Amino acid sequence: MANIFWVTCPKCRGEFYCHTQELRHKGIKLLCPYCSHQFLDEESPRIME
Amino acid sequence: MGKNLHDFLSQLEGQLQHDLVRVEQTVSPAQFEVTALLQHLEEMKKFPALFFEKPLNLKGKPSRFPLLSNFFATRQRCALSLGMSAxxxxxxxxxxxxxxxxxxxxxxxxxxxxxxxxxxxxxxxxxxxxxxxxxxxxxxxxxxxxxxxxxxxxxxxxxxxxxxxxxxxxxxxxxxxxxxxxxxxxxxxxxxxxxxxxxxxxxxxxxxxxxxxxxxxxxxxxxxxxxxxxxxxxxxxxxxxxxxxxxxxxxxxxxxxxxxxxxxxxxxxxxxxxxxxxxxxxxxxxxxxxxxxxxxxxxxxxxHIFVGHRDNWVLGGIPKEGSLFNLIRGIVPTVKAIHFPISGCCRFNCYVSVDKKIDGETRQAALAALAGCDFVKHVVVVDADIDVYNEEQVMWAMATRVQADQDVDIIKNAKGNTLDPSQTDDIMTAKMIIDATRPVQRPFAARVEVPKEALAKTRLEDFISPAILERLPKA
Incomplete structure (x- = not known):
């Protein structure tokens, strides 16, 4: 699997992970799978990479 | 009329009773209720096909479409679908x-x-x-x-x-x-x-x-x-x-x-x-x-298919077994059987048995399996006395016939699968061949066995009553 980074949804605090090459620092809004909130990776209160 | 799902489900209910369970209660697939039921059954080691009569649609209303799930979770149902016996x-x-x-x-x-x-x-x-x-x-x-x-x-x-x-x-x-x-x-x-x-x-x-x-x-x-x-x-x-x-x-x-x-x-x-x-x-x-x-x-x-579970795995394994068996047989005619076990998602691990006549046939068989399907990561080749459908036997062969410094080969930088979480590259992976066969060119220990004559003449039911046998817990 490609490199991934874990993010935390700023709205519901749910944690999930994304493809680093495609979505890290790309200015693309991520989709929280738990609450459907859309946010930039920089808005995540915690990033694990 | 060509072959279709409706006719086959009728046939299934006639041939394998209790293999298709009809669920009459309303169920909400989008709220994880279907997969929750499947997970409960999986934990009980039960894998029926489920036919939900009254699922809700994505609007939360009763759907006009019933839902079929978990059909491919058993090889028996797959055999029936090809017109074979379970x-x-x-x-x-x-x-x-x-x-x-x-x-x-x-x-x-x-x-x-x-x-x-x-x-x-x-x-x-x-x-x-x-x-x-x-x-x-x-x-x-x-x-x-x-x-x-x-x-x-x-x-x-x-x-x-x-x-x-x-x-x-x-x-x-x-x-x-x-x-x-x-x-x-x-x-x-x-x-x-x-x-x-x-x-x-x-x-x-x-x-x-x-x-x-x-x-x-x-x-x-x-x-x-x-x-x-x-x-x-x-x-x-x-x-x-x-x-x-x-x-x-x-x-x-x-x-x-x-x-x-x-x-x-x-x-x-x-x-x-x-x-x-x-x-x-x-x-x-x-x-x-x-x-x-x-x-x-x-x-x-x-x-639908219950991805990441038997429904998904068994379905994927059977075609690969058949295709790769044909491929290997063209190179190693002594190949006896092939199996993609559940433990390897019926994709990553491949067990092959050969009636080995010369050393080296095992590597040939393994290389053919690796080349024939890029899903395959690990090939374990065993002798013909090992049932590749019995993982305990395969692991026993690995335990007793493998010296890691001599019988394991690693191939780096081959094409893998982007979804394999162990890969450190998006595409490339490492492959492994484990030769768990006995050597041909040097003497090797014999398997223990109870004499066949003793097995034939000593009948279990003459010594332990059938009622007690029935009650004995399975290992």
Missing amino acids: DDAKLALSLEYARREEKLISPVTVSTKEAPVKEVVKRGDDADLYEFPIVRHHAMDPAPYIDMTPVMKDPEQGFYNVAFLRNMVKGPRRLGIHMSPRHNWQIHRKNEEKKRPTPVAIVVGHHPAFYLGALNVSPFGVDDYARIGAVMGEPLRLTASETWGEDFMVPADAEIVIEGHVLPNVKEVEAPFGEFTGYYGPQRLRPVIEVTAITHRRNAVFQ
């Missing part, structure tokens, strides 16, 4: 698959009036994915997913490719689609380079042999409709699509066909999705399908 569900099933796969049966065309899948036709805004009881599978999945088979057509050579791919529901007429760099991806790439949309038709529900045929491991360029016909044992009946007419043919006996375009150079976030590995694939940018039409039978059944 008793022939091990190697015999794989070999029969391989025998059928060696030839092609060209599809036949029927008019749209004759095609059951055209009994109801909805085009444009009338097509609404939310009418279906689409399943949301695992906790981190962001939406319900259709996980059956999109069909694409090569724009240069005109052959059709059918593959299981995940489709995330993004709207009533919008889907995300994930393609690993395999055949459908190649077709989409060709179109995308010319800024053309890729026509796609998702076949949701068909005779189970259709789906077993779809998982053939033929090289790119073989028409999957012809290969599916060969596995089904009759020409696949095709009919013109609503969107492209006879330029793009769809299975006439399917339950439901969803037609659409994969948009060129449009990508949106999609996933995470619980994948066949048993792990989530990460959220990433993936192409988008705009749905153009939906056609279905009046009494259509919506089908």
Whole structure:
């Protein structure tokens, strides 16, 4: 699997992970799978990479 | 009338009683209720096909479509779908698959009036994915997913490719689609380079042999409709699509066909999705399908696969076993059996037995398996006295016939699978061959055995009553 980074949804605090090459620092809004909130990776209160 | 799901389900209920469980209570697939039931059954080591009579659709209302789930979770049901006995569900099933796969049966065309899948036709805004009881599978999945088979057509050579791919529901007429760099991806790439949309038709529900045929491991360029016909044992009946007419043919006996375009150079976030590995694939940018039409039978059944579980694994393993057995037999004629065990998702681990006559045959067999299917990561080759369908025996052979410094080979930087979480590269992986056979060229210890004569004349029931035997706990 490609490199991934874990993010935390700023709205519901749910944690999930994304493809680093495609979505890290790309200015693309991520989709929280738990609450459907859309946010930039920089808005995540915690990033694990 | 060609082979179809309805007739097969009737046959199944006649042949394997209790193998199909009809659930009459209302169930909400999009709220994880279907997968929760499947998980409970899995923990009980029970794998029936479930037929939900009253699922809710994505609007939360009773769906007109019943939902079939977990059909492929047993090899016995797969054997029945090829017209075989449930008793022939091990190697015999794989070999029969391989025998059928060696030839092609060209599809036949029927008019749209004759095609059951055209009994109801909805085009444009009338097509609404939310009418279906689409399943949301695992906790981190962001939406319900259709996980059956999109069909694409090569724009240069005109052959059709059918593959299981995940489709995330993004709207009533919008889907995300994930393609690993395999055949459908190649077709989409060709179109995308010319800024053309890729026509796609998702076949949701068909005779189970259709789906077993779809998982053939033929090289790119073989028409999957012809290969599916060969596995089904009759020409696949095709009919013109609503969107492209006879330029793009769809299975006439399917339950439901969803037609659409994969948009060129449009990508949106999609996933995470619980994948066949048993792990989530990460959220990433993936192409988008705009749905153009939906056609279905009046009494259509919506089908899904429980991805990352037996339903998904068994289905994927059988075609690979058959194809690779044929491939290996051409190189190592002493090959006896092949099995993709559940423990390796029926993809990553491959057990091969050979009646070895000379040292070196094992490596040849293993290399053929690795070359024949890029899913395969680890090949364990055992002697013919080991039942490759019995993992305990395979592990015993590994424990007692392997010296790691002599019998294990690692191949680096081979093509792997983007969804394998252990890979440190997006594409490349390491492969491993374990030769768990006895050497031919030096003396080797013999297996213990109770004398055959003693086994024949000493009958268990003469010493322990059948009632006690019945009560003994199984290991």
